[in-house]
Amino acid sequence: MVTLLNTVEDKFAREACRAHGDQADELLEILHDVQHEKGHLSDSALRTIAQALNISRAEIHGVVSFYHDYKREPGAKLTLHICRAEACKAVGADTLITEAETLLDVKLDEGGAEVALAAAYCLGNCALGPAIMVNDKLYGRVDRAKINAITAKHMAQIS
Amino acid sequence: MSVKIYIPRDSAALSVGAYDVAEEIKAQGGNDVEIIATGSRGMLWLEPLVEVETDAGRVAYGPVQPEDVKSLFDAGFLNGGDHKLSHGLTEVIPYFAKQDRLTFARVGVIDRLSLADYEVHGGLKGLKKALSMPPESIVEEVLESGLRGRGGAGFPTGIKWKTAHAQTSEQKYICANADEGDSGTFADRMLMEGDPFSLIEGMIIGGRAIGAETGYVYIRSEYPHAIRVMRRAVKAMEDAGWLGQNIGGSDTHFDLHIRVGAGAYICGEESSMLESIEGKRGQVKVKPPIPAISGLFNKPTIVNNVLTLATVPFILSEGAKTYADYGQGRSRGTQPFQLAGDVAQGGLIEMAFGVTIDEIVNEFGGGTRSGRPVKAVQIGGPLGGYLTPGQFETSLGYESLAEAGGMIGHGGIVVYNDTTSMMKMARYAMEFCELESCGKCTPCRIGSVRGKETLDKIAAGEDVAANLDVLEDLCDLMEEASLCAMGGLTPMPVRTAMKAFPEEFTGPLEKAAE
Numbered sequence: 270m271v272t273l274l275n276t277v278e279d280k281f282a283r284e285a286c287r288a289h290g291d292q293a294d295e296l297l298e299i300l301h302d303v304q305h306e307k308g309h310l311s312d313s314a315l316r317t318i319a320q321a322l323n324i325s326r327a328e329i330h331g332v333v334s335f336y337h338d339y340k341r342e343p344g345a346k347l348t349l350h351i352c353r354a355e356a357c358k359a360v361g362a363d364t365l366i367t368e369a370e371t372l373l374d375v376k377l378d379e380g381g382a383e384v385a386l387a388a389a390y391c392l393g394n395c396a397l398g399p400a401i402m403v404n405d406k407l408y409g410r411v412d413r414a415k416i417n418a419i420t421a422k423h424m425a426q427i428s
Numbered sequence: 429m430s431v432k433i434y435i436p437r438d439s440a441a442l443s444v445g446a447y448d449v450a451e452e453i454k455a456q457g458g459n460d461v462e463i464i465a466t467g468s469r470g471m472l473w474l475e476p477l478v479e480v481e482t483d484a485g486r487v488a489y490g491p492v493q494p495e496d497v498k499s500l501f502d503a504g505f506l507n508g509g510d511h512k513l514s515h516g517l518t519e520v521i522p523y524f525a526k527q528d529r530l531t532f533a534r535v536g537v538i539d540r541l542s543l544a545d546y547e548v549h550g551g552l553k554g555l556k557k558a559l560s561m562p563p564e565s566i567v568e569e570v571l572e573s574g575l576r577g578r579g580g581a582g583f584p585t586g587i588k589w590k591t592a593h594a595q596t597s598e599q600k601y602i603c604a605n606a607d608e609g610d611s612g613t614f615a616d617r618m619l620m621e622g623d624p625f626s627l628i629e630g631m632i633i634g635g636r637a638i639g640a641e642t643g644y645v646y647i648r649s650e651y652p653h654a655i656r657v658m659r660r661a662v663k664a665m666e667d668a669g670w671l672g673q674n675i676g677g678s679d680t681h682f683d684l685h686i687r688v689g690a691g692a693y694i695c696g697e698e699s700s701m702l703e704s705i706e707g708k709r710g711q712v713k714v715k716p717p718i719p720a721i722s723g724l725f726n727k728p729t730i731v732n733n734v735l736t737l738a739t740v741p742f743i744l745s746e747g748a749k750t751y752a753d754y755g756q757g758r759s760r761g762t763q764p765f766q767l768a769g770d771v772a773q774g775g776l777i778e779m780a781f782g783v784t785i786d787e788i789v790n791e792f793g794g795g796t797r798s799g800r801p802v803k804a805v806q807i808g809g810p811l812g813g814y815l816t817p818g819q820f821e822t823s824l825g826y827e828s829l830a831e832a833g834g835m836i837g838h839g840g841i842v843v844y845n846d847t848t849s850m851m852k853m854a855r856y857a858m859e860f861c862e863l864e865s866c867g868k869c870t871p872c873r874i875g876s877v878r879g880k881e882t883l884d885k886i887a888a889g890e891d892v893a894a895n896l897d898v899l900e901d902l903c904d905l906m907e908e909a910s911l912c913a914m915g916g917l918t919p920m921p922v923r924t925a926m927k928a929f930p931e932e933f934t935g936p937l938e939k940a941a942e
């Protein structure tokens with residue numbers, strides 16, 4: 270059974286490679302595409318990509334593990350990326366992170382089934398901090414109440 | 429005739445509700461209003477800033493929330509009517525009027541994705557001029573302008589271009605560094621979201637100057653909105669024949685690709701970025717060879733910051749001398765400063781080099797947002813030094829700041845109030861280095877971990893004097909033996925914090941706070 274699974278091609282990953290001309294230098298883009306669609310990078314997806322681009326699986330693992338963005342396991346339904354870099358610290362990001370942990374009942378960077386809280390290192394919204402990003406949407410001047418409202422809004426969109 | 433209303437589609441403005449405001453104005457204004465999506469003027473504390481076109485010029489209202497829209501209509505804002513959110517004519521607001529807007533001349537002014545609007549406001553003038561010039565003359569012009577890299581290192585752009593130009597390779601590349609990983613900075617993002625064509629124009633000019641027909645823009649993944657805008661801008665330039673073969677009927681060809689990073693600060697370092705564009709781990713490479721001789725795919729490659737490249741069209745269209753007339757000493761031209769942190773009026777301030785820290789923080793910034801006293805500012809991103817109010821008369825230039833023990837970096841200035849623990853900030857600098865080290869060299873990879881642990885010991889009051897010595901040695905080692913500035917400059921925030929606030933590095937935090 271295991272051997273059989275090993276040979277199963279991940280259709281989406283195969284298509285993603287094709288869309289990038291099976292070019293090895295487009296690996297990061299391909300990984301982004303697959304993760305965007307599937308939420309994480311599965312073994313079969315990585316195997317398929319390695320084969321399509323004609324690179325070793327060791328190489329692809331090296332790349333995936335180097336970059337913070339890539340996830341090997343399925344994540345929470347919703348992830349709040351909260352900035353803990355300097356300009357946001359200067360306006361209370363550390364306190365906000367503690368509050369958000371309590372509010373959402375999760376720990377920073379420790380995952381979660383429904384909602385997860387992930388540290389970000391500058392989101393380019395430093396004059397309007399504290400900043401968070403959820404599903405590519407940026408928020409500024411965030412406080413406890415806003416975290417509540419933003420989470421509720423995005424969760425409602427999912428279910 | 430409908431009234432033109434300008435509303436930013438800049439992600440900072442959107443982050444505080446600009447989209448909902450635009451929708452509300454559309455809903456209430458109907459056919460009376462025409463909404464134009466611009467970048468942000470950079471007065472970020474006023475966002476969402478709505479501007480109405482009147483005979484006298486654009487009138488600014490901000491910060492506007494959807495619930496303010498009705499009262500704006502009632503006050504006759506379509507004719508520039510008075511309202512508690514009105515700031516009068518945008519261009520005479522002192523924060524804006526005092527600036528030297530060269531690189532950011534069009535940001536917040538034009539419809540960011542309209543090539544027609546771009547041309548009306550001086551766009552493509554530099555490129556058209558460059559297409560009629562031999563490549564050597566373009567390089568010469570950039571050299572004469574005194575333009576230096578805005579990505580952090582401040583290397584003279586003209587010299588870099590001259591080196592790449594001199595290579596005989598058939599294949600060369602030009603890459604825009606839009607990784608903008610420095611915390612406290614957002615100018616690249618604002619430029620790409622507010623005037624994307626200027627970056628593309630600068631890259632085509634650079635391509636012609638050095639003989640590169642392919643370019644890449646490497647954008648960090650934290651900037652999804654900028655990525656979308658840049659992709660649309662590339663498409664628009666292709667459709668109009670400003671990218672591709674025989675640009676503007678000339679013998680210049682240029683193709684541009686957008687590449688997205690994957691969350692690694694080190695990929696802002698140029699050799700790491702080039703590895704990343706090749707689809708590899710972003711590990712830093714030993715120099716030489718420098719990229720201008722052997723870079724992307726081992727071909728001669730120019731890597732320049734977004735701001736550096738977006739300034740090139742101005743230099744070509746208005747002349748090197750006009751640009752070089754701004755600035756002080758060997759810091760020529762202007763720098764888009766980014767003011768952030770605990771500051772009342774944060775935003776983008778483009779000024780000629782030579783402006784003082786005090787002018788930026790207190791005159792433009794208006795002091796802290798919290799109302800508390802300023803304790804320190806950090807200039808130049810996470811690897812930059814801390815400076816205290818006693819040093820605020822220092823002028824902002826590459827040399828003057830280096831003399832004061834800091835660096836200008838990418839132009840970010842973060843303000844901290846008196847409640848800040850400098851011990852915690854120093855520890856964070858080490859922690860950040862640990863997190864983002866590419867792992868290639870020991871002083872950076874291991875030194876950062878030891879640095880963090882040593883600071884923890886000092887904070888706990890363990891053998892303070894001995895551990896301070898350990899920390900000093902560690903900083904020396906990191907500075908001297910790191911391959912790149914990640915490890916090499918991490919000691920800068922640590923040491924400047926310790927030097928300015930020695931009393932915070934003497935034992936338990938509670939005691940130090942007393």
Ligand SMILES: Cc1cc2nc3c(=O)[nH]c(=O)nc-3n(C[C@H](O)[C@H](O)[C@H](O)COP(=O)(O)O)c2cc1C
Nearest residue numbers: 577578579605607608609696697698732733736913
């Ligand atoms: C750790 C590290 C991070 C860097 N990050 C950036 C960055 O985010 N953006 C940038 O333009 N340059 C960054 N640089 C500087 C680049 O290596 C390079 O000097 C620059 O892109 C060259 O362009 P310029 O001459 O126009 O500044 C970084 C350097 C180091 C050592």
Ligand code: SF4
Nearest residue numbers: 866868869872912915
């Ligand atoms: S100093 Fe740090 S980031 Fe730079 S090459 Fe060495 S390990 Fe990599």
Ligand code: FES
Nearest residue numbers: 352357392394395
């Ligand atoms: S430091 Fe938080 S958004 Fe830049």
